[in-house]
Amino acid sequence: MRFSFSDDQTEYAAFLADLLGTVAGPGYLRAAWSAGHAYESTLWPKLAESGLFGVCVPEEEGGAGGTLVDLALCLEACGYHGVPEPVVETAVLAPHVIGEFGSEAERKKWLRAIAEGEAVASASFDPSGITPDGTRADVVVVKSGEELHLVTPDRASWQPLDGVDLSRRLARGTFAAGEATLLTADPAAAARASGLGAAATACVLVGVAQRLADMTREYVIERRQFGRALGTFQILKHRLANVAIQTEAARSLAWYACYAVAHRAADAPLAAARAKAAANRASELAGSAALQLHGGIGFTWEHDLHLWLQRGKALEGAFGSTLEHRTAVGGMVIEQLASPGAPVHGIEHAGTTR
Template sequence: MHFDLDELQYEFRDAVRKVLSAELSPAHLRAIWEEGHDYSSTIWPHLVSLGLPELLVPGAHGGGDGAPVDVVLLLEECGYACLPEPIVETGLIAPLVLSRFGTEQQQAEWLPRLAAGEAIVATCLGEDHLVADGARADAVLVRKDDELHWVPRTAVHATPVEGIDPSRRLALCEFELGADTLLAADPEAVRAAQDAGAFGTSALLVGLAQRLTETTRDYLLERQQFGRPIGSFQALKHRLADVAVQTEAARSLVWYASYALSEGSADASRAVHMAKAAANEAAFAANYAALQLHGGIGFTWEHDLHFWLQRGKALERSFGSTAHHRTALADDILAEVWS
C-alpha cells in the first residue's frame, strides 16, 4: 500500500512547471487576457512538445497510453500557471471518452489528431450551452440527455460572449446533432465524461489554490505596515494556514480520485464527487483570503492577482458546484444507510 506519486510522475511535473513558468509569465498572461477572442495560442505548441495532450491517448493511436494518475500533477501545474487552454477537455476528457466509447471511425479520425496535438476540444456537458473555447475548438463533446455527441467544428454554431475571464473565450453554442455525430447513447458514457471533467478541474483548482496561497504568502512577507511585515501578524498567518490545510486536504482527495479513475474502481464517481467538492471549497477559501490579505492592491486590474481569482471563480462552478457534488455524494452514501 503506497499513496504517493512516483518519481517519473514528479519528474514530468517538474518539466511542465519549468516550461510553463518560462513560457507563461504574468505579463504574457495579461497580453492573452487583452486579446480575448482574438487569441492565437503560442502556449499550445509547448504543451505538445512536452507530450501533455497525447498522454492519455492509447498507444495504438500514437499516444502515451497513460492514465488519470499520470496527469494529476500536470493538471495541478496547469492550474498553478492559470493556463489559458482547454487542457482538461482536450487532454483528459476527449481521449478517455473517445477511446472507451467512441465509434471505430471517430477513434481513427480523432485519436491520432489528439495525440499529435493537432486538435483542440471543448465540452458542453451541463445544462447551459455556454462553452469555453466553443468558437475555437475543432470539436465539441456535447451531452444531450443520456447521449454523447462528438460534434466537429462544421456542425457547431458559436456566438462569442464576454465573460469575466476573457482567457476562457466563452461562446453560446448551437449544435447540429444527428446519427453522424452520435458517440454513445449510454448513461455510463455521460458519467465517464462528467467524472473526467470534474476530476480534471479539481486538479486545476488545487494548483490554483496553491498559487494563490504562495502569492499571498509572498505579499505578506513583502508588505510592511506598523514597521514590520504584515505576515508576522497572527490573525493573517492563521488565516493563510487554514487555506493551506484545506488545499492539502483537497489535494489528497484529488490524488485518490486520480487513482480510483485509473483503476476503474467501483467508487470512482464517489471519489470524484469528493475531490471536486473539496477542491471547490479549497479554491474558494484561497480566493477569499487572497483578495482580503492583499488589501486594496488586489482589487486593481493592474495587479496580477485577479487572473487567478477570476479563473478560480469560473472553475468552482464548471463540471459541478460544491452543492451538486455533495448532493450526489449524499445520495450515494445514504442509499446504504437509510435504504
C-alpha cells in the same frame, strides 16, 4: 490507502512546470485577456511538443497510453501557471471519451491528431451549451442528458460570450446532434465522462488555490505595518493556515479521484464529486484570503492576483458546482447507508500502494 507518484510522473510534471514557468505566467495571461476572442495561442505548440496531449491517448494511436493519474500533477501545474488553454478537455476528456466510446473511424481520425496537438478539443456539459474555446475547437464532446455526442464545427453554431475570466474564451453552442454524432446513450458512460472532467478540473483548481496562497504568503512577508511584517500577526497566520489545510485536503481528494476514475473503482463517482467540491472550496477560500490580505492593491488591475482569482471563479462551475457535488455526495452516502454491508465512505482500496 497509501499513494505515491512514480519517478516518471513526478519528473514529467516538474519538466512541464519548468516549461510553463518560462512560457506562461502573468504576462502571457494578460495578453490573453487583452486579446479576448481574437487570441492566437503561442503556448499550444509548446504543450503539444511536451507530449501533454498524448499522455492519455493509446500507444497504437501515437500516445503514451497513460491514465488520469499520470496527468494529476501536470494539471495542477497548469492551474498554478494559469494556462488559458482547454487542457482538461483536450488532454483528458476527449482521449478517454473517443477512445472508449468512439467508432474505429472516429478513433483513427481524432486520437493521433489530439496527441500531436493538431486538433483542439472542447466539451459542452452545461445544458446552456456554454463551451470553452468552442469557436476554436475542431471537435466537441457534448453531453445531452445521458447521451454523449461528438460534434464537429459543421454541426455547431456559436455565440461568443465573455465570462468572468476573459482568458477563457467562452461560446454558447447550438448543436445539430443526432444519430450521426451519437457516441453512446449509456448513462454509465455519461457518468464516467462527468467524473473524468470533475476529477481533472479539481486538480487544476488545486493549482489555482496554491498559486493564490503562495502569492499571499509572499505579500504578507514583505509588506510591513506598524513596524512589523504583516505575516507576524497571528490572525493572518491563522487565515493562511486555514487556506493551506483546505488546499492540502483538496489535493489528496483530487489525487484519489484521479486514481479511482482511472481504475474504474466502484466509488469513482463519489471520489470525483468529493474532490471537485473540496477543490472549489479551496479555490474560494484562497481567493477570498488573497483579496482581503493584499488590501487595496489586490483590487487593482495592475496586480496579478485577479488573474488567478477570476480563473478560480470560472472553474468552480465547470463540471459541477460545489452545491451540485455536495448534493451528489449526500445522496450517495445516504444510498450506501441504506444498503446493508455497504462501506459508508465507499473506499474499497484500503491498503493498496501505487
